[in-house]
Amino acid sequence: MNKFAALGLSAPLVSALEGIGFENPTEIQEKSIPLLIEGKVDFIGLAQTGTGKTAAFGLPILDVIDVDERRTQALILAPTRELGLQITNQLQDFSKEVRGINIQAVYGGAAITNQIKALKNPPQVLVATPGRLVDLINRKKVDLSTISHVILDEADEMLNMGFKEDLDFILSHAPEEKYTWLFSATMPNDIKKIVKRYMDKPIEVKVNTGNIVNVNIEHQFIQVRRDTKQDVLKRVIDSNPEMIGVIFCRTKADTQNLANDLSVGGYAVEALHGDLTQAQRERVMRRFKAHSIKLITATDVAARGIDVNDLTHVIHYSLPDDNEYYTHRSGRTARAGKKGVSMSLVTKGDLRKINYLERQLKISFTKIEAPSNSEIYQSRLEKWTAKVLEAKPTKSLNDELFEAVKGKLEDLDAEALLKHIIQNEMNGMGVGKELPTSNDHSDRSDRRDRGDRRDRGDRRDRGDRRDRRDRDRGDRGDRRDRDDRSSREDRGERRDARKSSGKGSELFFINVGEFDGVTKEELKEFVVEFGDVKATDVKVVEVQDKRSFFEVNDAASGGVEKAMSNLTVDGRKIKVNLENAPKKKKRKKY
């Protein structure tokens, strides 16, 4: 017997599922379909995107409604237009063989007049985003009085997005006597309140949610230096030519800037974030789904609309603050039984977050190195070789052309000829210099070269202003920097001597402040990364406009100044010195 039929689904649905290739029910489907098909329960499904939850509620609701009745019986609420459309499309696919079914979606960002027109023929299943539905209720264009089932999908997200009042308004317009099915990845207090208020002895089913991450995901991290993070990302992309991935950034600006930087570098990447218009977002999604672009950068919120089953990679360009977001992000890959990689690019300061994620989510990360040149060449040459083998000679390569080229190459024997061809191919691959490893802090010149690119996004706006100011004092600064180096090293030794005096910590000055857009937290990360000290040894005392002060525990402070000499950000030299060092007076002149 077909496994979906065994769960109690009707023949037309089972037949449609065979048509779209659903063979085995997922866990949430197995657990919820038999319960929901009876229809007469309140239900909580704790499941996240990618678990097959849409079918878990979508299939039973299609069997529960009466297709002969031309009134709205089921209302499905979803946080975003994208998710609403995904649900609608899936339900339409499932019900291909159900005659007389009418499923409609209403959502913001599209003309309300067309939706009002369509609602004149009331759908049995209405899929809606909360904001648009409130609008339609106020205009009296939708009748919820005949609803028997309300489904809240991604309920936690609806609340995160501020739809609490809208949900209350909508639910107050639905009949008292109804069944509510709530799906959510998490169970925050606000959801518990909804459960208490609107649900009656709900049955709870929990799968692969919260702290459980899909076992088909391989978690990896690469330790990077902040200044080479983008280069490492490029290498990861270069060494995975078949990659279809989402690169997660923390802010909309980071998302856009990274996509811009990668595009400038010749990578086909587009950004997906909330500052795009609906039409722009849809265009990006269409292109991504059709694989005309294989990589997108995205914020957590915008990525909710991504319904692509074949993502090979999720890349955390910045780790999320919340470990549930890590689960959500990672869950975008390894869907429907496939395998996937969730890769984090982390600085030294982020390592504790990796440990934390390991403990909290009970997963283990594999540390990998940034792909080397030889790995990049190897994967590209593999692709190239396959292409060469596929390129069967056609008439366009006529005898005349062939003989002309052959005449020039025939002095080389087969092996030499092959080497020339491969080298020529490699020369055209534009693989850059090897990167220093994450632990290699010795290659200062390299770091200086790359320093300009660091944090380009945030600093771009301020760049001009500061550049001008820096040029004014640049010469002086450079000279002083050179002159100071040896004496600074002397001071380092003196400080080492002082360490044993048992003082608690040393106070350092750094010529970076609010003007540069740094927060205490960012400055701390910067010091940890470049000052070669542990986060627990550093405390940022104060961030002023153009300078800041931080303390480093005595035992760890000896090498800070030296480690942070010769750093450049946006073309400006970073100065770090002991606040009570002999040079203090001289420095105050600036």
Ligand code: AMP
């Ligand atoms: P969802 O969690 O509902 O967003 O589903 C994730 C993806 O898995 C969707 O694209 C579904 O088409 C697919 N899917 C859901 N259930 C199954 C199943 N039983 N077999 C194969 N694919 C499925």
